[in-house]
Amino acid sequence: MKSLPINKADPQREKEQILKAQANPAEFEPLYHIHYPRVLGFIYNRVSDLETAYDLASQTFVQVLQALPKYVVTGAPFSFWIIRIAKSVLAKYYQTSGKQISVAITDEALQKMEDDPEFSTEIRFEAISLVLQTLGINDLELIQLRFFESYSFKEIALILKISENNAKVKTFRVIEKIKKLLKKSDHETL
Amino acid sequence: MKPYNFRRNPKPLTPNDIENGKNFNEVLKAAGKPPLITPSALKWMGIGLSSLAVLLGLYFGLSNNTEPETSFVQPLGPVPFTSALINPEKDTLLHLSTGSTIFIPAFSVVNKDGTPSKGPVEIKYREFRNVGDILLAGIPMTFDSNEARYHFESSGMFELLAFSGDNPLMVAPGKNITVRMASLNSKDSYNQYYLDTIAKNWVPLGKDNKLFYTGDSVEVGNLKGQNLSKENWEPIKPVVLNPKAQQFRIEVDPKEFPEIAVFGETIFEVVPSEIAYDPATAELPWSDVSIERTAEKDYFLISFSGNGQTLKILARPVVSKSNYVKEMARYEELYKNYLRLEKLQAQSGPTAILEKELSRYKALENQRVADMERAAFVEGRNNTNKSVVYSVFSVQQFGIFNSDYPLKLPNARILQPVFAFENGKQIPATQYFLAEMGRNNLYTFKGGDKIQFDSEVSNLLVVLLNDGSVGLFPASEFGKIPSHAREYKFVLEKVETSELSSKKILSMFNI
Numbered sequence: 001m002k003s004l005p006i007n008k009a010d011p012q013r014e015k016e017q018i019l020k021a022q023a024n025p026a027e028f029e030p031l032y033h034i035h036y037p038r039v040l041g042f043i044y045n046r047v048s049d050l051e052t053a054y055d056l057a058s059q060t061f062v063q064v065l066q067a068l069p070k071y072v073v074t075g076a077p078f079s080f081w082i083i084r085i086a087k088s089v090l091a092k093y094y095q096t097s098g099k100q101i102s103v104a105i106t107d108e109a110l111q112k113m114e115d116d117p118e119f120s121t122e123i124r125f126e127a128i129s130l131v132l133q134t135l136g137i138n139d140l141e142l143i144q145l146r147f148f149e150s151y152s153f154k155e156i157a158l159i160l161k162i163s164e165n166n167a168k169v170k171t172f173r174v175i176e177k178i179k180k181l182l183k184k185s186d187h188e189t190l
Numbered sequence: 191m192k193p194y195n196f197r198r199n200p201k202p203l204t205p206n207d208i209e210n211g212k213n214f215n216e217v218l219k220a221a222g223k224p225p226l227i228t229p230s231a232l233k234w235m236g237i238g239l240s241s242l243a244v245l246l247g248l249y250f251g252l253s254n255n256t257e258p259e260t261s262f263v264q265p266l267g268p269v270p271f272t273s274a275l276i277n278p279e280k281d282t283l284l285h286l287s288t289g290s291t292i293f294i295p296a297f298s299v300v301n302k303d304g305t306p307s308k309g310p311v312e313i314k315y316r317e318f319r320n321v322g323d324i325l326l327a328g329i330p331m332t333f334d335s336n337e338a339r340y341h342f343e344s345s346g347m348f349e350l351l352a353f354s355g356d357n358p359l360m361v362a363p364g365k366n367i368t369v370r371m372a373s374l375n376s377k378d379s380y381n382q383y384y385l386d387t388i389a390k391n392w393v394p395l396g397k398d399n400k401l402f403y404t405g406d407s408v409e410v411g412n413l414k415g416q417n418l419s420k421e422n423w424e425p426i427k428p429v430v431l432n433p434k435a436q437q438f439r440i441e442v443d444p445k446e447f448p449e450i451a452v453f454g455e456t457i458f459e460v461v462p463s464e465i466a467y468d469p470a471t472a473e474l475p476w477s478d479v480s481i482e483r484t485a486e487k488d489y490f491l492i493s494f495s496g497n498g499q500t501l502k503i504l505a506r507p508v509v510s511k512s513n514y515v516k517e518m519a520r521y522e523e524l525y526k527n528y529l530r531l532e533k534l535q536a537q538s539g540p541t542a543i544l545e546k547e548l549s550r551y552k553a554l555e556n557q558r559v560a561d562m563e564r565a566a567f568v569e570g571r572n573n574t575n576k577s578v579v580y581s582v583f584s585v586q587q588f589g590i591f592n593s594d595y596p597l598k599l600p601n602a603r604i605l606q607p608v609f610a611f612e613n614g615k616q617i618p619a620t621q622y623f624l625a626e627m628g629r630n631n632l633y634t635f636k637g638g639d640k641i642q643f644d645s646e647v648s649n650l651l652v653v654l655l656n657d658g659s660v661g662l663f664p665a666s667e668f669g670k671i672p673s674h675a676r677e678y679k680f681v682l683e684k685v686e687t688s689e690l691s692s693k694k695i696l697s698m699f700n701i
Contacts, residue, residue, distance in 0.1 A: 019303070025221060029214050037208045044203055048195065054211040058220070065221035072360045074304040095335060100195045107199060129196040140194065169532055 015073050025065050032061060035079055039086050045104040045149060046090050056093055060086040080158040087159070103140065105129070109148040116147070118175045121182060131181040139174045146171050267326040267690045271314040271349075278311045281461045281489075283504050288317055289372030290580070292350065293461075293489070293504070298365035299352050306362070307354050317371065318347040321625045321632055322692030325652055331623075331632040333383070333392045333596050340596030343631035345375040345398065346581060347592035360588065367585040368484065370401065373593065375630075376579045385590040398593045401580040423449040425524040426488055428517045431508035436460045438505075440479055440492070447481065450507050452521045458492060458505035599633055600626075600644040606677040607641045609653050609661060611684050617661075622653040627665060645671075652695065653682055660685045662695070 014031070021028035039060055044053040063085050071081060094101055105125065114123045132140055145151045145159065157167040276282045278299045284292040292315060299307045318324045321344075324331060329347060333340045348371055352359040361367060378400055383392035426449050431437055437459045444451035482491040484504070494501045509517045581593040610616045619637040627648035635641060637656070643649050651663035661682025671678050685694065 025218060028218075032214045032217065033212070036212055037203075040208055040211055041203055044200075048197065050203075050207060050211075057211055058213065058217055061214075061217045062220045065217065070302075070360075072300060072302060072304045072363070074300075074363045076363060101193060102195045102197055104197045104200045125196075125198055132196065133192050133194055137193075165529070172533065 014078055018068070018071065018073055018078060021065075022069050022071070025068070028065060028068065031078070035082050036061070038079060039082055042083055042086050042149075043090060045144070046102060047093075048099070048102040052093075056086070056089050060089045063089060076158060080155070083159050084161070101137070103132070103144055103148070105148055109150075112150070113147045116175075118172065119179065121179065123182075127182060128178075131178055134181060135174070135177070139177065142167070142171045142174050143178070269316055269318060269323050269327040269692070271316045271351075274313045274315075275310045276313055278307045281506075283461050284313065284315075286315065286317075286372075288319070290317065290348070291370045293368040293370075293484070295365060295367070298362050298367055299359045300362040301354065301359060302357070304360075304363075307352075307359050309354055311359060312353045314349075314351045314353065316349050318344070318349075320630060320692060320696060321623075321650075322695035324632060325623065325695060326690065326692055329590065329592075330385070330392070330634075332634050333594075335394075335596075338598075341599065341631065341633045342392075342592070342594040343597050343629050345377070345380045345593040345595070345630070346371050346373045347590060347594070348583075349590045350585060351588050358588070361586050365586070369583040369585055369591070370580040371583065371593070373579050373581055375593075376400070377595075380581075380593045380595045382581070382583060383592050383594060384587070385592075387589065392592070392594075395591075399582045399584075401582055423447075424487065424528050425449050425452045425521055426507060427525075428452060428509045428514060428521055429506075430511050430514050431457060431459055437508065440481075442481065447483075449487070452517060452524050453507050453509060454513060454517060454520070455510075457508050457510065458490070459508040461489070461504040461506070597631060597633075599642045601642055602644040602646065603671075604640050604642050605671075605675055608677060608679045609655065610679050610681055611661070612681055616679075618656050619653045619661075620656050622651060625650045625652070643668075645673075650695075651680060651682075653680070655682075660690060 014034075017027065017031055021031060036057065040053055040057045043056045043060070044050065047053050047056065060082065064082055067085065071078075093099075105128075107125075110123045110125060110128065113119050113128070114121070132143065135143070141160075142156065145156045146153075151159070153164050153167045153171070156162075156171070157164040160167065162170070272286060274284055276284075276294060278294075279296055281296050282292075282294045284294070286292070292313065294313070297306050299311050301307050316327075318327055318329055324344065324347065327349075331342045331344075333342060348369060350367070350369060378398065380398040382395040382398050384395055386393045437457050439455065439457050442450050442456045450456060478493075478495045480493045480495075482493070484491055489504055489506050492503045492505050494503075583591050583593075585591065607619075607622075608616055609619050609622075621637055622635050622639075622641075624633040624635070624641065624643055625631060626644065627650070629647075633642070641651075645668070648665040649668050650665050653661040653663065655661055661680075661684055663680045663682050667681075
């Protein structure tokens with residue numbers, strides 16, 4: 001499922017609002033309304049149902065408010081700081097619940113993979129879901145961010161706290177791995 | 191079970207779905223319980239107070255707080271910080287008496303609003319090298335993962351903070367402060383963790399990155415460590431030399447250090463904080479000069495040796511102003527080549543050369559570990575000033591870090607403890623800790639928990655009692671516990687918290 005648009009807050013106004021919220025958490029409300037859709041979407045793509053997504057989105061914003069006094073306003077988008085907290089809430093959820101990690105895949109995303117010059121191969125849901133089962137969580141995350149949620153490499157780098165170049169190189173390596181596995185699974189099917 | 195559940199074409203979120211999930215008031219209410227900056231948070235963060243004395247007062251003031259179940263121990267006494275004032279606009283290398291070093295690149299410390307800190311910055315650092323220090327400081331020694339609880343065996347911990355006056359500072363985004371924590375533990379099975387004071391748990395950072403010093407050479411222990419075990423080196427971007435800084439020239443083999451190959455002439459600039467450096471040093475008739483990489487890719491440790499002396503200087507390669515344009519062009523070319531090779535490597539997987547190099551490092555590493563362990567055995571474990579192993583941390587936020595190994599509780603003996611003093615009066619415990627001699631570990635138990643211990647090793651018990659006092663049960667007394675006992679009265683030596691010291695705790699191991 002494609003990621004929701006990056007927050008539309010004016011950076012200067014957002015910065016002012018963050019500083020206000022650092023002094024008084026109630027001032028966070030406008031930021032909550034701006035960032036909630038994106039956070040909910042991010043979580044919903046990673047859990048099995050909407051109710052769980054609501055719960056984890058709330059937990060995310062609770063942690064955001066608790067950590068806000070430590071937040072340093074820099075040039076980096078505030079939304080990615082929140083997404084990183086959502087990621088840690090999700091990780092904790094899967095650690096403690098022992099549930100199977102859920103990943104949303106749309107046919108549109110599969111088409112995007114197929115059309116990507118790096119893949120340039122037919123991608124069927126049945127085959128790719130088998131291949132993705134063999135990936136580690138970090139590798140899967142790169143594919144999810146890049147192809148299932150259409151994040152740019154710059155955005156992936158901000159979410160994963162790595163350099164843009166590193167995000168590209170790592171994603172490229174996972175693509176190569178997937179291509180090999182897809183090829184192998186084709187041969188085995190034959 | 192398959193690790194992932196792939197949901198094909200899930201129902202997209204509608205504006206109604208989004209609105210239905212919003213409840214800012216609930217979030218605000220939940221975030222307020224407990225508020226972030228409370229005395230109990232400060233107890234853990236150890237920041238924001240103007241003096242250590244006030245901080246300690248707060249520790250003790252809070253020690254009677256009967257917080258609901260907590261995985262954190264209560265601080266028992268001071269573990270002092272070492273402080274240094276630095277200029278944040280310059281690279282700084284701090285040497286600690288323990289043998290550890292802290293490298294703070296210029297402009298890597300910022301104010302809370304993200305602006306660079308300009309005034310003098312106070313760096314506060316302390317290490318927790320044994321269970322005595324850890325207990326005193328109140329560092330939690332449990333780690334919860336996948337619904338399981340682990341107890342840490344420590345290869346060393348440290349706390350690093352920075353202040354401008356009384357205001358805590360942050361590490362600038364994208365910057366790394368490198369801490370090389372000296373340790374005598376040469377095992378490579380440890381992991382690095384950061385203490386998340388909000389989630390109240392340790393955050394795993396990956397495998398410990400160890401540096402082994404043997405005589406004049408240094409090897410990196412963790413083969414997955416940054417910048418090593420690879421043949422494609424990212425070239426270093428040329429920077430123009432600072433005319434006010436000190437430089438020296440040495441010949442560098444571009445085959446050995448391809449990342450410096452971009453520099454037509456190799457001028458090294460001394461890190462300004464290297465006050466021990468005398469420019470005349472480079473003119474002395476040293477018999478050998480060696481270069482070692484550091485965790486910061488742009489910086490190298492240059493060792494001059496001869497006549498029984500060794501001088502180590504942290505320095506970075508620089509270029510003269512007149513050569514800058516030429517060398518930048520060369521850099522651009524080499525950087526393109528680097529990216530091309532990275533891509534190629536990703537396509538073809540590890541090359542035979544890389545595998546050979548990895549195998550060479552592995553063999554060297556094994557040899558170093560064996561040497562280190564022999565050296566540690568011969569020199570004795572108490573010689574902390576002659577550390578030959580470092581844990582290298584890349585610090586991106588201030589706080590508490592460790593190099594630890596998660597352990598499960600020992601299950602050799604399980605019994606119900608009852609705690610009493612010599613006068614026979616029983617007294618309930620709020621929490622107690624079991625340490626094993628030679629392991630540098632702590633097992634953490636709640637007051638009513640059954641104790642689990644290995645009777646084959648030397649144990650020490652530290653008990654926090656609900657009257658605020660501390661009781662110690664020495665290693666020598668463990669042998670008196672009957673082998674069939676299911677319950678045992680541990681007669682404790684009462685210690686006032688004001689008398690408690692790391693030395694006192696460790697002395698209880700002496701049997």
